[in-house]
Amino acid sequence: MLLNQLFAIALLIAVSAFFSLAEISLAASRKIKLRQLADEGREPAARVLALQQNPGHFFTVVQIALNAIAILGGIVGEQALSPQVADLLRPLYDGVHLDTIGFLIAFGFVTSLFVLFADVMPKRIAMVRPEAVAMAVVQPIQLCMWLFAPLVWMFDGIADRLLRFFKLPSARPEDITAGDIVAMADAGAQAGVLLRQEQQLISNVFELDTRIVPSAMTARDSIVFLTLAESEESIRNKIAASPHGKFPVCKDAIDNVIGYVDWKDILPRILDGQPLSLRNAPIVRNVLVLPDSLSLFEALERFRDAKEDFALVVNEYALVVGLLTLQDVMSTVMGELVSPFQEDMIVRRDDNSWLIDGATPIEDVMAALDIAQFEGFDNYETIAGFLMYTLRKVPRRTDSVNYGGYTFEVVDIDNYRIDQVLVTRDGSGEG
Structure with missing residues (x-):
């Protein structure tokens, strides 16, 4: 008799372990992995995907089974073990509380077996390889769903009405951000x-979707441009000193842009000995103009639509604030892979200090220093902007700011523009 009851407890533990495996494996299975397996012709993977699309009936079956087994296991365990435990304890204690003590010990033992073998271990196994486990149990689970269909229909109907009554969601959003x-x-x-x-x-x-154009553009002061009235000697000197691929062309000043010239159009004229006058020679092309409020992703779309890789950036007053190229955008994505010979804007001197160009985008500084967020970062684009925003003035050499465990010190200024910033780790920052 005792052996039969112990066998019944073992069987209940095994069935409970099966439903625990099924519950966790279905919840933890990755849809991307399952789709790959289904595309390879694995039918169980397709069954699991279908079950994940409508898991309501499945979880109802699991809860019915687990609760019923837990109650049944308690009843069988109490009947099987409580008298046996009481008999073992009787030589040591034969008082009025003997049956209660026997029940508590039997209850604790059976509960421990269920927790260990029907809950903890199966769930750990299912978490390690959820897709494989889910595919192994999906067919038996679907059979159980068919067998328990009347109970499932009843409990699901009651649950749906209660959820609607309390205005609670009944489906999980599947949007991937x-x-x-x-x-x-x-x-x-x-x-x-x-x-x-x-x-x-x-x-x-x-x-790219969160960074705006000024974070990657060449600043206005660094733009090399040509004018219509410029002499041929001046044009040659600028091209030799600044070997860029394209140069903006202006009437007289940077804000009066009329187009740009490509070195591919200039080089043949130099080789053929032709004049380089921009006023007479029809080599000036129309230039793409972008507002400085665009994100880099939007700028990338504009480049694609215009079939251009060069644009001037203007602010709300139609003043030129910078120059953006397709390479600038791609450098944001690929970094040094695009321009391996470009001078680094952030140079690490040792484990606790960095020399940073004032025009370095604040996002790059955050990544280099592992700072989650700079205070008021929506109000500026560069590390120089951060210092001006924090100091509330045009900084001078040796001015410094403590923030986030670092000291930011201005070490070089060029005509009111912060050229270099020395950053040292000090462990006394704020924010």
Whole structure:
């Protein structure tokens, strides 16, 4: 008799373990992985996907089974073990509380068996390989759903009405955000599935939608432009001193832009000995103009639509504030892979100090120093802007700001423009 009851307890534990495996594996299975397996012709993967689309009946079956088994296990365990435990304790204690003590010990023992073998271990197994486990149990689960269909229909109907009455959601949103993809890439890099460079590349792609054009453009003061009245000697000197691919062409000043010239049009004239006058020679092309409020992703779309890779950036007053190229945008995504010989704007001197160009985008500084957010970062685009915003004045050499465990000190100024910033780790920052 006792052996039969012990066998019944073991059987209940095994059935409960099966439903625990099914519950966790279905919830933890990744849809992307399941779709790949289904595309390879694995029918169980397609069944699991279908079950994930409408999991309500499945979870109802699981809860009915687990609760029924838990109650039944308690009844069988109490009947099987309580008298046996009481008999074992009788030589030591034969008082009025003997049956109660026997029941508590039997209850604790049976509960421990269920917790360990029907809950903890199955769920851990299911979390390790959820897709494989889900595909293994999906057909028996679908059979159980068919057998328990009347009970499922009843309980689901009651649950749906209660959810509607309390105005609670009954379905989980399946939208995947950019943050979800970046998080998955980061997890893949930590697991060794992705290289760290690949993970950084994915993060940078989504960063295009949050960074605006001024964070990647060449500032107004650094633009090399040509004028219509410029002499041929001056044009040659500018091209020799600044070997860019394209040069804006203006009437007289940078804000009076009429187009741009490409070195591919200038070089044949130099080789043929032809004059380089921009006023007479029809080599000036129309220039793409972008507002400074665009994100880099929007700028990339404008480049694609205009079939251009060069644009001037203007502010709300139609004043030129910078120059943006397709290479600037791609450098944001790929970094040094696009321009491996470009001078670094952030130079690490040692473990606790960095020399940073004042025009460095604030996002790049945040990444280099591992600072989650700068105070008021919506009001500026560069590390120089951060210092001016924080100091509330045009900084002078040796002016400094403590923030986030770092000291930011102005070490070089060029005509009111912050040229170089020395950053040192001090552990006494704020924010």
